Amino acid sequence: MAIKAIFVGINKHLDASIPELSGARRDATALWALFTDTIDGLSARLLLDEAAAHADVTQAILGILMDAQPDDVIVISFAGHGSPDGNLVVFDTDPANLAGTAVSMADLAEAFKATKARAVLCILDCCFSGQAPARVIETVARPRNAFALAGVYGEGRILLAACAANESAWEQPGTGHGLLTHAIIEAWTGCSGPSVSFPEIAGEIIRIARVEAERICVTQTPVFLGSVQGGLVFPTLKRGDNYAATFPVQAIRQMSGAFPEFAAHGFPLEVVEQWTADFPEGLNALQLRAVNEFGVLAGGSLLVVAPTSSGKTMIGELAAIQAIISGKKAAFLLPYRALVNEKFEEFSARYAATGLRVVRCSGDATDGIGPVLAGRYDLGFFTYETFLNLSLGSPRLLNQLGLVVVDEGQFITDPHRGITVELIFSLLLRARQLGIQPQLVVLSAVIGNLNSFDRWLDVPLLVSRERPVPLIEGVLDRRGTFQYIDTDGTTKTEELLPARRIVQRRDKPSSQDVIVPLAQQLVGQGEKLLVFRNMRGPAQGCAKYLAKELGLGPAAAVLAVLPTQDLTAASQDLRECLAGGTAFHNTNLLRAEREAVEKGYRRPDGGIHALVATTTLAAGINTPASTVVLAENKFVGEDGRQFTVAEYKNMAGRAGRLGFNETGKAIILAETPMERAQLFQRYVMGVPEDVTSSFQQRDLPTWTLRLLSQVRGVRESEIPGLLVNTFGGYSASRANPQWITLVERDVAELITRLLQAGLAEREGDLIHLTLLGRACGASSLSFESGLRLVELMAQLDVARTPPFHMLALIQVLDEMDAVYTPVMRRGQSESVRSADAGQRFGQQMVQALQRYCRDQFEFWARCKRAALLYDWIEGTTVDVLEKRYSTTPFAGAISYGNIIGIADATRFHLRSAHQIVSTLLPDQPEFLQGLDEILQRLEFGLPSAVMPLTKLTVPLTRGQCLALASIGVNDAAALNTLDDDCLRDCVGTAVVAMLRPLADVVSDP
Template sequence: MALRAVFIGINQYNDQGISELNGAKRDALALWALFTDSIEGLTSKLLVDQDATNSEVRKYVFGALSEANGDDVIIISFAGHGSPDGNIILYDTEIGNLPGTAISMASLAEAFKTTKAKTVLFILDCCFSGQTPARVLETAGLPRSSFILNEVYGEGRIILSACSVSESAWEQPGTGHGLLTYAIITALTDSDKQIVNFPDVVGEIIRLTRIEAERINVKQTPMFLGTVIGGLTFPVLKRGANYFAAFPHKTTKKVSGKIEDLHQYGFPPSIIDQWKVRFPHGLNSLQIQSINEFGILAGNSLLVVAPTSSGKTLIGELAAIPSITLGKKVAFLLPYRALVNEKYEDFTFNYSLSGLRVVRCSGDSTDGVAPVIKGRYDLGFFTYETFLNIILGSPGILNQLGLIVLDEGQFITDPNRGIIVELIFSFLLRARANGIEPQILVLSAVMGNINNFDRWLNLPLLISKERPVPLIEGVLDRRGQFQFVDVDATIKNEELLPVQSIVQRRDRPSSQDVIVPLSKKLVSNGEKLLIFRNQRGAAQGCAKYLANELGLEPANQVLNTLPTQDLTNASQDLHLCLKGGVAFHNTNLLRSEREAVEKEFRKLNGEIHVIAATTTLAAGINTPASTVILTENEFLGEDGREFTVAEYKNMAGRAGRVGFNEIGKSIILAETPLERAQLFQKYVLGTPEEVQSSFQERDLSTWVIRLLSQVKEISQKEIPGLLINTFGGYSASLENPKWVVNIEFEVNTFVERLLQLELAELEGDFIHLTLLGRACGSSSLSFESSMRLVEILKEIDTSKISPVHLLGILQVLNELDSIYTPLMKRGQSESLRVSDASKRYDLNVIQSLKRYCHDQFQFWARCKRASILFDWINGEHIEVIEKYYTANPYQGTISYGNIASIAEGTRFHLRSAHKILSTLLLDTPDFLSELDIILQQLEFGLPRDALFLLKLEIPLTRGQYLALFSAGCRKIEDIFDLSNEKFIEYVGTDIAKQLLSKPLKQ
């Protein structure tokens, strides 16, 4: 008698239309290892991923069946996708040609009938209906017919299928196996007997599968069909050499700091070689500690609080590689689109040659949402909001993730963004109850008292104050005296500037009097400076006078790369500054201009020596300076509040360039010795504020509906418990054990309101959100904003207005009212904005803009935003918009930063409101389809008829797109009918050459 086996498992597929799986390869590998370790004389073949092609599977499966003799036993296991019409899907299956590229059960049935083998055991861990992460190939137009099982089984022919024809075969969180395979492994390895017998063990396999399915809230019942006289027996399976080689026990193996030490964790050689070049000095102490003491490479979660430039990002990279090698995905969550784009480009450059697939999801049209949904990626970068929206819409995606890295964890305290971070964490905490527990790394440069934040997340805490580049922090007054904490932690005073160098340069004393001599001194020493100002205009002005005063060489390389069309007022200032080796960085600059400035400043010998920037540059963007100067004595931000200590520490942390300076320096400017002492005590010696939730009881309705959108149903009395799952609720209940009882009345009152508004329904003791309620809860809008939108849309006949008019209606939302809209508040000059809006929008929209207003200025601001948006999406030049909507140069000035903020805010909330709109406007699909076009117009600022230009392979600036459109181009072919001179004039020489060689996106 011969025993032959073929084990097949497919996670990845050649056809881009087929979703990837996580556990199928692992299933095949585990069964192959267990059987080969336990059964002597077994002839086996393992086929996984790209080896599991149609031809190879046919060769080994049909070959084993056709060559078998009368006493032989054949074992075949398949883990992967099945299709509703009865096919198993191979690596090279084409979704559009299943009959020619898949293997049908009919052909297997015929082979089972004709084989001479005494016994055939067929383990089938796939499904033929259901949804991701169920193992089904979703194909359009195919019948959901019963799978052809009745022709496969019979005497001597046993089939063990993962589920019935009407169910789905699911993957189990945690183990990385299919539910059926996990049950088989458990039943065949945990037996007290020396041998196992089919069908005796089948009952246990079915029981274990059903229990695990119930635990993750799904239904799955395996099917066992067929008989064997005397049964099919073999030894209890043992984990041996093959199994432990395939699944090494996760232990914390010590590293010394040499990159080569990572070989023991299975890091691919290509990555080891690359890191040896990127990190010639090896791992630093923080990274070594995270591995040796906290086991991040063994899958352990961790909260890391360490200074800027201490190497936190590499901790995330280190933990990512083991997850990816196990077939899991990795998600990096970041607060800003700029950070997502920066990290995406860095990781693409560093890892694409190693075969890792990197995607980004930040709310842009170039996002890789489709690859994320289909699981066709390895590393993903997400803004907080985008990640939350994706997991709310497709919660199964969490089961694909082996690691989630949340950077800038202190944002949980942010009054505007904190709710997003907190809801992500609460979602992950609830997922643990279903066995979904990816490794979590939370990284932060500035956290004070942790305030049980680590206990809430159940994460170990690693705190370090060590910086690769030591930092001197101090305060400089107008007498030139510098009080500072030196690198040895001693407090010192010195004359940093001669008092005679500080002279009044304007009609009254100003920060310019100190900044000029200070910058001259530091730049003459070869330092690069980052000067923080609290307003965009102040940053521009600072850069302009420094460009005149410092006498530096022009930054010609940057000047040659800047856009030339559709420029802003700030663009002109930037050109002037760069001619003096200085730049500024704020939202008045075009994105391409900001990126050019950042890139040049990062260069070791770059031509930009000083950047004057608003505080947004402190949020993790890689622009380290030798010295950071914080100018405003009172640290007043645009929102009228003082900077927190944490915000100061984040800005100060940008000082210190690895490989450029041995010591970084942070300097706060003060007016008097007294103010110097006060600022020194508050900021330099201060401790960052304790971690606190942004939850406020006044926002209870928003928190409750968002939490309800994360659960299918819940009893009304358990709803207050959802709030305990938030950090705010957790902290409040620790301080006051009766907190939940105290808020029950408010929660119940709100639930009654949900029921009255038909946003929720009661079924027995359980409450669940309706379709509209779920749409409101899963949006980024506050509950009150959602209700404003619902009320207005229910009153408007959308068949009589253009979808573009939604841009006006959205301005009534609280979130858009909070966007700073410069207004001239003296007199009635801004009343003109009502007339502007009336020319652009329907009367119903103007009436809507009047609702929920506090005063006439709020109404005028809404009209102003709506009108600006209309001009923006219709291709009006930025300079024209800036000039027309500026009431006077001193109050109400509209700059590109305002335009971009209004357009981006509206785009974000329109995308977020899409589900609400879809629910309310089910009968108007054409209206809804137009919204996708409007979203593109908002993103790029292009007329509808110019959007075809986005098909070009090389992304252009708005000005370049508009130049081509203004030249009469109405289809791609028109572009290449332009003369070479005109083409180069519009897009530049380099881009023209690239477009001519490869014009269209693939």
């Protein structure tokens, strides 16, 4: 008897609309390796991805069947997508032409009948059921062609299919195989005897698959059909050399730290060469410990706590490339869009030559959400909120991930963002119960007592206090005395500035008196200075007076790339600063301006010697300063709270960047010697605060609703257990064993409210969230805000309400009331804002804006935001907006930072509201489509007619779009009406060269 085999596995497809799989290629490769290791003289072919095109697969399968002899046994295995009408989807299948480009089961049935082979075993790890989120592509709904499958089995023909006709074929998290293939491997290799036979082994395969399906909460029952007279016997499969080479057992690798060593472990040469060029010193001590002691390259999860600039990100990068090499996907989660954009650009450039597919998802129109949901990427960068929303909406995302890197993990303690970070961790922990166990690498700045944070995550802990670049930390008073901790750990005092140089420069003493001579001294010594200010205004003012005082040359390269249209009041300030070799960085700058400043500051020859920034720059953006100065030690706002020690350490850690400086220096400014001593003890000698959850008892409804959205159904008595799965609940229950009992009454009251509001329903003894409840639970809104939105929508006559009115309605939510809106609080001058809102939205919306108000100032702030947003999406220029909505130059003044902050916050929460409204109004597609457009217009700040310009392959700024629109150009087709000079006036010289080909293509008959 001769055994011949064809193994086909297809993860990737030529057509971008076909979702990418993660385990099909692995399925085929594993079966090929096991068969070739076990059966001597086996004639086998392995067709994977690009090698499994229609012609290749058809020729291979039909050929092996046609050439078979009467004693031959043929094994044909296919892992990939099936289609609802009974076709096997191959690499080059066109979903619009399945009949001509997919492998027809009817054709296979004819070949199975015609072959002379004694027996044929056909393994299909795909499915044909429609609308399945697994191994099926969606087409126009048609019944399954049962006659085609019937022809595949019969006497001498055995069909082992992944699932019944009304089920889906799922990929199993953890093993990386389809459920059927996993069951085949387990049953076929687990037999104690020398051989297995069909149909006897089929029962064990079906049992294993069903059990594993139940474990991941799905239903899948493999189907065994056909028979062979006398049975069909195969040897028990063995894992041999081929299997070991294809699926090596990962061990903790011992590395010396030199990057060329990685080439011997399968890392692409292009990656190794790039790392060697970027990091010529190789791995540092922290990174080596992560590899050698904690097995981060062997799939080991890890919590890394280390100072800023210690090289933590590289640990995640190493693990990501290893995961991708292993055929898995990796995700980096970051707190801010700016960080997502920076890392996306950095990694895209670094790995361009390797073919690595990098995407970003941060809530912008340029996001790669489509490729992520289709699995057509290798490495993704996500903001926390975007990742959580995508994971809840598409569980398939977690199934495909081999690695999740949570950067800036200390954000779990943040009172505003902590809930999102904690829910991500809770989601990952709960996924482990279903066998979904991506490697987890958490990177955190130095924090205090962990409070068992690592135990809750169930990951080992790597702590380091060392920095590759030593840091001097100290406090400088107005007498010029600097008290500091030296790099050797000793406390010292020295005269950093001669007292005579510190003179009062204004009508009263200010930080400027110290910052100017300090900057003159440090910049004069060739240092790059980073000054942190706690407000946007002082940051701009500081950069301006430093530009005047330092006498530096202009940062010409940065000035040359700044945008020229739709400028803000801060834009002129920035140009004045850059002309004197300084810059500032805050939200008053346009995005293009901030990016130009960041890149210019990073470049050794960028011409920016001193950068003044607000505290948000401390959150990870690469800024190679030699010295950091903190002019204040408290935030400005309603609470006016002092910086935490952790916040200070993060800002101080910006000083001294590897590859730029040998030693960093962090300086806090103090008024008097007494304050110097106090700040030295509090911050320099201080220990960062303990890790705590942001969970508060008052937030129990919101947390419970969010957690319920992560499960399919749960008994009411089990809901407190869900809360224990959070870090807050875990900590509370450890501190008080009676905590669960204490929250049971609150949970019972909450369930009653959920049922009454239509957010949940009972099914037997289970509590399920309704579609509306899941939309609320997966949103960014609190429980109370979700209910408020549902109530407001119920009172709205949607048929007579334009979608843009939602801009006003969203302002009524607590989340938007929390967005800082400058309002003049003296007199009645802001009362005109209600008239502004009424003019744009009508009196019905003004009445809605009065709902749930605490005072008249909150009402005016809502009206101000609503009217401003209307003007923003209508294309009103920023300078006009700043003047129109500023009551005085000081109190109630609106700057670009306020405008974009309000627009971004509204867009973020409107996206959540969109999900809720879609559930409430399934029969209002036009209204929902209108909301989609409003979301896009909020991002770009443009009227509907101008939005086609945002679809160009050349990205244009808001100012460039408005300039083109002002001369009647709203789309690519109109570009060919402009001469080069006119186009240059609108978009600048650099963009003209990129836009002109687009016009030529459009105008070409």
